[in-house]
Amino acid sequence: MAVKDYIRSRFFPHIWCPGCGHGIVLGGLLRAVDGLGIPKNDIVMVSGIGCSSRISGYVDFHTLHTLHGRALAFATGVKLSRPELKLIVPMGDGDALAIGGNHFIHAARRNIDITAIVMNNRIYGMTGGQFSPLTGPGLKATTAPGGTIDPMFDVAELARAAGATFVARTTTYHVREMSKILARAISHKGFSVVEIFSQCPTYFGRKNKEGGAVEMMRRYKEITVPVGSPDLQDNPELIERGVFVDRQMPEYCEEYDKIVRQAMERAAQA
């Protein structure tokens, strides 16, 4: 199918600013889904609140646009009710890791088969440019006019430590790589996390003098290297891209199915 067949064109134009990275993530995601050949009726997209979370409105899947930070909790209910469905949960960085931080680590701990996409623009875009837990120290935001002093998370490290069984990072510059990683994440059985650097030229870029969308994306190319690149030795500031974790562990819905089977057998015997 063409990518546009996955779009609800009735709801366009989208609300994103020109140059916003979220549209690139949308394109990359739809190409991944198309490549996997998953029927549209089998996909449920659940999102929270923020610019990135509006992505669910634009795709022709079952879509649940929920509350700020809570998307993974809603998705957990959908998945456990209908384990045969594919759950994709795109979130912004503030959505996923500030207000949603608790849900994020517990979804990872359970290893429930959901694909979490963290569209990381390091800022709260929809509310006008306040700093997020991923902004990082020294950077400017409307709520940190003198630069934030808040340290940041490493999403990949956090996801791995919490128990996610597939963890990857990519950027809107590396759009083909993004599609491949998303396809692997969606196919993975268990909780998968894909962090995607996604530029917000409107707030993050302007406040922090990173230029427009093109400059910001070029920067993603310059500051990232593939996992294990020898360049890291010379320049430890570089950020690794690629798949960090890909392992098999018991998946939550399957484990619960065993509980159900045992309980039903016991009930039948009684």
Added chain:
Amino acid sequence: MSRETVFVQGNEACVEGALYAGLDFFAGYPITPSTEIAEHLAARLPARGGRFIQMEDEIASLCAIIGASQAGKKVMTATSGPGFSLMQEALGYAVMAEIPCVIASVMRGGPSTGIPTHVSQGDVNQARWGTHGDHAVICLTASNHQDVFAMTVEAFNMAETYRTPVILLFDEVVGHMREKLVLPVPGELPLTERLRTQVKEGVNYHPYLPREDGRLPMSDFGGVHRYNVTGLFHDMWGFPTDNPRIVRDLMRHLVDKIETNTAQVCKTKGFFLEDAEYVFVSYGSSARTVRQVVEERRLFGERFGLLELQTLWPFPQEAVREACARARCVIVVEMNLGQVVDQVKLAVDRSDDVFLVNRYDGVFIAPEDIMNLMRLIQGKGV
């Protein structure tokens, strides 16, 4: 099939009612005094092919059951005081997105961590106005285990009928007390399934276009209709909008679908009301005390009567007005600073004749608490 009689806690009676109603999915977080509901369902649901999940907090619990309901399941969570406060955000979501779900709150005293193991009826207003914005909500309660069972079944039926969250408010005495419960046999109580759309695959389905009767035929996620569900004001496709006309119409629809059906939703029980000179209005365990007082004083020829509320919201205004119309005075008995008494004053014509007997110290209301005030009202001195 003969009915089975069991000797259980009120929390277990709620569990039995939920299973009878066809509960398939429960998500919760432990909190006193509601915990037994989660514990019993953790044991009972899998044997019926249902799902139980203990979430990381109450917020996630309500979110998870909303997700499960959207996927076609009959769902419930249970909580108390502070946990119920945490659920208010998602409760508003379920109102707005019109997703059936049942929330049992076994009340504890507040504010804050309050008084966890003692009795209170402090969540009446929280049930009505805990979440932000204007909205309607259904809230049911009960004073004994047979009614806990029946009202729990009602809660599921109403949630599925009106596509709305339904709140069950029990108090700690009802939740923890043990008494007899006669389990109805299958088919004895009517069960309601949600209205599912007849629209065929490929034909334009408008998930948020109400029928003439206000009901919204639903398509479960995973079915053939793909649509958007949001907590934002939305059009008939479920897509966000700020068009003033659509916003206004949706607000009216959300409120009217419940407010125009108060005759079906509002349930009360009357005891000795026909000739009652003094009408008591009460609910939950305090209604049991009142009933004892009424029955005792009748033996002395005093014309006491009781209107027991089973629906708290929408407030059964008509039933209250009717029961109190010929009374010399009305005495509201509740375990808070007076959350229902305000509604009773609004419902009756003579609010000066409405009195309150209450306790808010975690101690159950005793017959003497009521009789102390009655002696004053009746001019018998203290």
